[in-house]
Amino acid sequence: RINRQRLVxxxxxxxxxxxxxxxxxxxxxxxxxxxxxxxxxIGWMHELGLEVSSDAMGNVFGLRPGTEPxxxxxxxxxxxxxxxxxxxxxxxxxxxGLEVVETxxxxxxxxxxxLCVAFFTNEEGARFAPDMMGSLVxxxxxxxxxxxxxxxxxxxxxxECLERIGxxxxxxxxxxxxxxxxELHIEQGPILEESGIAIGAVEKVQGxxxxxxxxxxxxxxxxxxxxxxxxxxxxAAMATGTFVRELANRIGGDQxxxxxxxxxxxxxxxxxxxxxxxxxxxxxxxxxxxxxxETELAAFVEQLAEREGIEVKHRTLARFDPVTFDPDxxxxxxxxxxxxxxxxxxxxxxAGHDAQMLARVCPTAMIFVPxxxxxxxxxxxxxxxxxxxxxxxxxxxxxxxxxx
Amino acid sequence: RINRQRLVxxxxxxxxxxxxxxxxxxxxxxxxxxxxxxxxxIGWMHELGLEVSSDAMGNVFGLRPGTEPxxxxxxxxxxxxxxxxxxxxxxxxxxxGLEVVETxxxxxxxxxxxLCVAFFTNEEGARFAPDMMGSLVxxxxxxxxxxxxxxxxxxxxxxECLERIGxxxxxxxxxxxxxxxxELHIEQGPILEESGIAIGAVEKVQGxxxxxxxxxxxxxxxxxxxxxxxxxxxxAAMATGTFVRELANRIGGDQxxxxxxxxxxxxxxxxxxxxxxxxxxxxxxxxxxxxxxETELAAFVEQLAEREGIEVKHRTLARFDPVTFDPDxxxxxxxxxxxxxxxxxxxxxxAGHDAQMLARVCPTAMIFVPxxxxxxxxxxxxxxxxxxxxxxxxxxxxxxxxxx
Ligand SMILES: NC(=O)NCCC(=O)O
Ligand SMILES: NC(=O)NCCC(=O)O
Numbered sequence: 001r002i003n004r005q006r007l008v009x010x011x012x013x014x015x016x017x018x019x020x021x022x023x024x025x026x027x028x029x030x031x032x033x034x035x036x037x038x039x040x041x042i043g044w045m046h047e048l049g050l051e052v053s054s055d056a057m058g059n060v061f062g063l064r065p066g067t068e069p070x071x072x073x074x075x076x077x078x079x080x081x082x083x084x085x086x087x088x089x090x091x092x093x094x095x096x097g098l099e100v101v102e103t104x105x106x107x108x109x110x111x112x113x114x115l116c117v118a119f120f121t122n123e124e125g126a127r128f129a130p131d132m133m134g135s136l137v138x139x140x141x142x143x144x145x146x147x148x149x150x151x152x153x154x155x156x157x158x159x160e161c162l163e164r165i166g167x168x169x170x171x172x173x174x175x176x177x178x179x180x181x182x183e184l185h186i187e188q189g190p191i192l193e194e195s196g197i198a199i200g201a202v203e204k205v206q207g208x209x210x211x212x213x214x215x216x217x218x219x220x221x222x223x224x225x226x227x228x229x230x231x232x233x234x235x236a237a238m239a240t241g242t243f244v245r246e247l248a249n250r251i252g253g254d255q256x257x258x259x260x261x262x263x264x265x266x267x268x269x270x271x272x273x274x275x276x277x278x279x280x281x282x283x284x285x286x287x288x289x290x291x292x293x294e295t296e297l298a299a300f301v302e303q304l305a306e307r308e309g310i311e312v313k314h315r316t317l318a319r320f321d322p323v324t325f326d327p328d329x330x331x332x333x334x335x336x337x338x339x340x341x342x343x344x345x346x347x348x349x350x351a352g353h354d355a356q357m358l359a360r361v362c363p364t365a366m367i368f369v370p371x372x373x374x375x376x377x378x379x380x381x382x383x384x385x386x387x388x389x390x391x392x393x394x395x396x397x398x399x400x401x402x403x404x
Numbered sequence: 405r406i407n408r409q410r411l412v413x414x415x416x417x418x419x420x421x422x423x424x425x426x427x428x429x430x431x432x433x434x435x436x437x438x439x440x441x442x443x444x445x446i447g448w449m450h451e452l453g454l455e456v457s458s459d460a461m462g463n464v465f466g467l468r469p470g471t472e473p474x475x476x477x478x479x480x481x482x483x484x485x486x487x488x489x490x491x492x493x494x495x496x497x498x499x500x501g502l503e504v505v506e507t508x509x510x511x512x513x514x515x516x517x518x519l520c521v522a523f524f525t526n527e528e529g530a531r532f533a534p535d536m537m538g539s540l541v542x543x544x545x546x547x548x549x550x551x552x553x554x555x556x557x558x559x560x561x562x563x564e565c566l567e568r569i570g571x572x573x574x575x576x577x578x579x580x581x582x583x584x585x586x587e588l589h590i591e592q593g594p595i596l597e598e599s600g601i602a603i604g605a606v607e608k609v610q611g612x613x614x615x616x617x618x619x620x621x622x623x624x625x626x627x628x629x630x631x632x633x634x635x636x637x638x639x640a641a642m643a644t645g646t647f648v649r650e651l652a653n654r655i656g657g658d659q660x661x662x663x664x665x666x667x668x669x670x671x672x673x674x675x676x677x678x679x680x681x682x683x684x685x686x687x688x689x690x691x692x693x694x695x696x697x698e699t700e701l702a703a704f705v706e707q708l709a710e711r712e713g714i715e716v717k718h719r720t721l722a723r724f725d726p727v728t729f730d731p732d733x734x735x736x737x738x739x740x741x742x743x744x745x746x747x748x749x750x751x752x753x754x755a756g757h758d759a760q761m762l763a764r765v766c767p768t769a770m771i772f773v774p775x776x777x778x779x780x781x782x783x784x785x786x787x788x789x790x791x792x793x794x795x796x797x798x799x800x801x802x803x804x805x806x807x808x
């Protein structure tokens with residue numbers, strides 16, 4: 001059994017790096033804070049005797065040799081956060097992995113297969129799209145050069161940032177190979193808490209569609225320009241945001257739709273905006289419905305731009321089909337939770353995760369623990385120590401099960 | 405008759421201060437650029453022999469004595485611009501006034517009443533609300549202390565900025581007193597051009613209502629948070645923007661409505677926004693309809709906030725009733741234009757102007773010249789030299805008429 005206190009203490013220590021005044025954490029990918037977080041976690045990996053390597057994407061792997069050679073059973077997640085994030089999202093999966101290693105070290109257990117605790121670069125996608133970029137490159141889903149050339153919301157590129165913070169490693173991308181992957185994560189949604197259940201055995205991950213829209217209209221005087229003569233890029237953006245809400249409600253089921261980023265220019269009270277930039281995040285577990293949502297949005301935006309006499313440019317920031325995890329792996333999570341006496345339910349994931357990329361190259365599953373009030377990407381994100389402990393004990397059991 | 409070339413050359417010189425790459429000008433009130441613009445215009449005032457004074461609001465007055473004492477006939481406007489403004493808005497009224505003075509100097513004409521060319525601080529309201537702040541303080545419509553304490557969009561206050569750029573003068577507010585006021589301005593709208601008419605005799609100015617709304621919701625994960633559980637401040641802002649358009653169209657007539665400024669936080673693709681801030685600009689020549697628009701907006705926002713479970717804070721940034729200019733003054737503008745052989749029409753102003761404040765203390769009127777494509781608050785703002793010339797000749801004639 002793992003040590004709850006030690007786990008919580010590591011989470012809190014890592015949460016100090018990029019800590020925000022009211023709580024929570026800002027450790028956007030490949031910033032100075034991310035570097036400090038990396039140094040902290042790599043330090044712990046060394047203390048625990050892991051063999052640390054990192055690749056050209058800045059993905060980091062801590063290997064614990066087994067009694068036999070071969071690809072390791074891997075666990076892990078990410079340590080980057082959104083701008084106003086919590087201290088659990090991603091971090092739990094990495095520090096939970098270290099806690100499993102330390103528990104095995106103390107018990108003197110050496111597994112047959114090697115174990116590996118990894119953290120992947122830029123999972124959040126908050127600074128650089130797409131999300132899950134590090135794991136996507138690791139599994140060969142995105143060429144390294146494309147990832148390095150990706151421009152972030154502040155105009156900097158992944159490659160320059162990796163260089164600047166010195167996070168670019170020399171291990172070949174895709175190394176180490178992986179036998180199986182299990183990721184422990186907070187649910188980030190309300191389902192486990194509402195159901196009063198301790199552990200989620202994640203069966204699938206929603207499809208994700210991220211788009212960026214740029215509208216170009218004509219700036220003009222807010223007082224003198226009749227409504228019929230306007231080419232208001234700000235209005236186009238706001239009408240799109242309102243439509244996204246209606247669309248998600250209309251499609252229903254687990255469809256969600258969000259305009260999370262929006263900027264208009266020149267952004268002054270008495271000037272009709274000539275530029276607007278916004279992002280649209282659409283998700284559904286059902287790819288057909290997700291495609292329907294994308295089609296309807298595209299039609300709406302085209303008609304809107306024509307009606308308003310403005311230009312629109314469209315860019316796909318991320319597009320991942322829904323992912324179904326390996327049924328045998330999901331069953332192992334479920335069985336381990338039950339064996340430890342925890343309530344468990346099968347469920348989908350609303351968030352994207354590195355595990356969905358790893359599922360392309362090996363049997364993969366995820367373990368969820370509850371999120372208080374279903375809140376995440378918020379400084380008030382919270383999961384109680386005993387709930388964290390339950391999740392890491394399930395992780396320990398699943399890893400042992402896979403590594404023997 | 406005035407010198408067209410000299411007028412255009414001064415407009416272009418002043419337009420160099422804060423010039424933007426693609427044309428146009430950024431000279432927001434009380435910035436370094438505004439200071440440089442002030443120095444340029446004050447330099448010209450001295451060259452033309454005007455007695456220059458400025459008050460504690462940074463309003464600047466260039467006095468040309470008459471053969472008799474008493475309050476001057478005043479003309480003028482403003483030299484601040486919006487962030488992506490043109491070189492005519494405001495500047496024409498000030499430099500047109502200087503051109504009249506130079507024409508009189510050359511002709512050796514001394515008027516009976518003194519003449520005065522003024523420019524007022526922060527007419528645009530783009531950095532500090534309300535707009536027309538300097539002239540509002542000059543006429544006693546806003547206490548000086550309140551104006552000095554006003555916080556701008558960048559968090560700085562009017563008073564500190566006035567001190568920093570050294571624009572705070574020692575003339576008592578309200579000095580010099582004024583006998584009558586005439587302001588020459590570009591129309592900033594499409595009416596004169598559409599009608600093929602050279603001169604607008606402005607009869608009235610629309611009522612202006614500027615509001616700021618701040619929504620506070622709960623940030624959460626864009627993928628995991630079901631639509632029904634969201635408290636999305638960004639959505640509330642966008643729905644308000646969409647409603648403002650519908651409202652303006654529904655009320656019809658000359659009602660306009662604009663959301664020109666909008667910011668959301670944390671402004672990331674996969675985070676439901678917890679904060680949104682926007683401005684609403686509503687205008688109508690009919691105060692009852694303007695009030696109706698304000699009431700409907702307030703009701704919409706209240707229902708929206710309640711439905712979405714978010715907080716809303718409301719602040720009035722500016723509220724001016726419609727203004728009707730002195731009929732005798734309007735008739736003088738009309739008669740002068742006709743006497744010079746120009747086509748002329750009576751019309752309302754869609755934009756706010758310093759003249760609407762001066763109308764509180766003296767007989768006031770305005771002269772409009774056409775704006776190409778009705779465009780203003782845009783770097784492509786343009787009025788042809790011969791159109792500018794016509795306007796300044798009308799100004800010359802009206803001023804002589806009033807000062808004899
Ligand atoms: N788990 C998580 O928050 N991932 C970030 C990517 C996303 O789902 O938006
Ligand atoms: N004339 C002008 O653009 N004034 C600025 C104030 C307004 O928005 O009407």
